[in-house]
Amino acid sequence: MVTSTPEKPRARDAEATQKRILAAAKKEFAKNGLGGARVDLIAERAKANKRMIYHYFESKESLFQRVLEDAYTDIRTAEQKLQLDHLDAKAALDTLVRFTWNYYLANPEFLTLVNSENLHKAKHLKNSQVIHVVSRKVVTLVEQLLERGVQEGAFRAGIDPVQLNITIAAIGYYYLNNRFTGSIIFEKDLMTPQALEDRLTFNIDTIMRLVCK
Structure with a gap:
């Protein structure tokens, strides 16, 4: 019998990842502004990757707005x-x-x-x-x-x-x-x-x- 993968843990993981990204982005934007902030540094500090950031927030500008x-x-x-x-x-x-x-x-x-x-x-x-x-x-x-x-x-x-x-x-x-x-x-x-x-x-x-x- 094949069991389906539970969705709740995935949802919690996604939420936790977004929170880490937002926390890292807040520090980076506060320090360097929108123009000077680097998405790769945000990804590194959030223990994520740039693809994830663009998946959740679409763009650097959208992340800054959030x-x-x-x-x-x-x-x-x-x-x-x-x-x-x-x-x-x-x-x-x-x-x-x-x-x-x-x-x-x-x-x-x-x-x-x-x-x-x-x-x-x-x-x-x-x-x-x-x-x-x-x-x-x-x-x-x-x-x-x-x-x-x-x-x-x-x-x-x-x-x-x-x-x-x-x-x-x-x-x-x-x-x-x-x-x-x-x-x-x-x-x-x-x-x-x-x-x-x-x-x-x-x-x-x-x-x-x-x-x-």
Whole structure:
């Protein structure tokens, strides 16, 4: 009697291979950008081969897009897990600003991937349906937070949630993205524990002054 080969182990193997490829690709793209990244190095580090990469992701450009989508999905998913609804509006906003800062510190690849995509004028994100879905979540999150703050009498009315999102991201992104040049220009190490704590305190104070009555 001939028995058929089980499909589930094959599916698990395929999934594991794709995860290894994506992890290796994330490091390679973050280090060298899309143009400088080498598919053969990604394959080597993923313990796969180039044929497998093109089988699963079709092209280097498509693989880069998938890495970007996963990077944005990861940060948006982590934001949703903050459970800000259980906090008053001020505490919730404080938590969000701290989270964004700490996420950037813990995930420097996210910043470099964003930089790389901006060099390409976001042509990969333009083709992504995933990005639109996950990005709307954070706008809704901040919009609801602001509305709650107004109802509590803590925040001013009429604050644009998109503009606030941009500002929260920018005050952390700019500092960390320019930490090397900034350390020279301002003649201080911007990455010491004390410097980072001082910056976080300043970020929170800045955002609170923008939104509070």
